Amino acid sequence: MEHALIEFRDKKGWQKYHNLKDLAISLNLEASEVLEIFQWRSAVQPLSEEENQHLQEELADTLIYVFYMCEKLKIDPLEIVAKKMNINQSRHWDTENN
Template identity: 70%
Template sequence: MDYKDVEQGLIDFRDKKGWEKYHNLKDLAISLNLEASEVLEIFQWEPSNHELTAGERDHLEEELADTLIYTFYMCNRLGINPLDIVAKKMKFNQKRHWDKTE
């Protein structure tokens, strides 16, 4: 499945539920942050070398999916392809960090 298929599936689901009216950038950003906090909660109070159980890994995958979904909704609202902005940022980081001689 490519990004356009995922995006269309998300839009179809949103529209079927009648949620488009809630999908303004501010509310999507809040939802993205809340879901990212749920990712962090999985690791709360665990040592840095904690090995995830199968259940924790499944939970983490669900929360990562939620963060991606809200990110994709924001990108859709802005009319941008998230893969394009990641590629752009990777080029920026390469120039900023890898091209320097130290």
């Protein structure tokens, strides 16, 4: 899948804009669009089918920028998630005892 994203980016000519700073900004903007879906609603209010579809699209946009950043850094996104999970296995949070 990552290869298809890079191929798409290059076909569009966007690689000249894909530096880590601008990708980080874009990632943050897309993550904000995820958050905006939940603005002003209670935590238990279900999403409509349209809102769920919108959320999926914004999550996809966010993941795409993560993949683009990983490509720039020459790292495997699934590998860094696995490493972080190993770190988290040895961590403890206050909420675990409640």
